[in-house]
Amino acid sequence: MSPPAFPLESPEAVWRLLEGERYVAEEGLATAIFLALRLGRPLLLEGEPGVGKTEVARVLAQGLGVPLFRLQCYEGLELEQALYEWDHARQLLEVRLLEALGERDRERLHRSIYREEFLLKRPVLQALEVGRAVLLIDEVDRTDEAFEAFLLEVLSEFQVSVPELGTIRAPFRPAVVLTSNRTRELHDALRRRCVYYWIDYPSLEKELRIVHLRLPELPARLAEGLVRLVQAVRGLGLLKPPGVAEALDLGSALVAAGAGDLDPRVLEPFLGALLKTREDVERVRERLPSLLAAL
Known part of the structure; x- marks a missing residue:
């Protein structure tokens, strides 16, 4: 089997790498990343949308100085x-x-067209x-069980077979990050292959x-008021509670508008940056005065 490509020496080294890329991580996440890299196993991150799961892969690639290959999953994704x-x-x-x-x-015609130059390589390869x-x-979690079985096979051996060209083996194990919003349960076999970590909504101090x-x-x-407001909004039982990404979007909107204070008149036009359904916007708009008064 191919050796790990990233021999970081400790969870603290991972934490410093993430901090250097302006990603605020708790000790548990840094330890999970360290274990995944050291053991050569995929890292499975679960959590609500917008809590920074995808960002982990981006900052990890940037901090390590290596390319990032992203496979965006969706229903009906084919191998x-x-x-x-x-390239037919x-x-x-x-x-x-x-x-x-x-x-x-x-x-000879067959051999001439089944050469590597005609192969369209996708993210996994x-x-x-x-x-x-x-x-x-x-x-x-947006894919089906057949795709999970394919992933399990590839991530077990870190190699794929192209019948016309032969077996392609990874010279080193890439760092693999899987994310899931838990729209369905993943198969136990895939979970056992991974190092697992749950990313929760951040505390007030961490989000600030x-x-x-x-x-x-x-x-x-304004930053403190924004974070306190977002944390209160998450407790309203919304259809799609805002994540950290949406909090940053709202903060960017306030900066762009040159807002000097948080009040309903200022915030109402920007609720679409924080909330993503009509029902949630209407509910928060009705509660906005009392939410701001409680900050």
């Missing part, structure tokens, strides 16, 4: 979109060109070929630190 497919249009043109030049031997890379398999790091231009008083 070809994850792994590879042949170019292959057909190649056959026509060779035939025009007088080539008639079917075996790209990451395996590079080895020292981060492979993000985002929202894996995130806002300060990501939006230093937002005045401290």
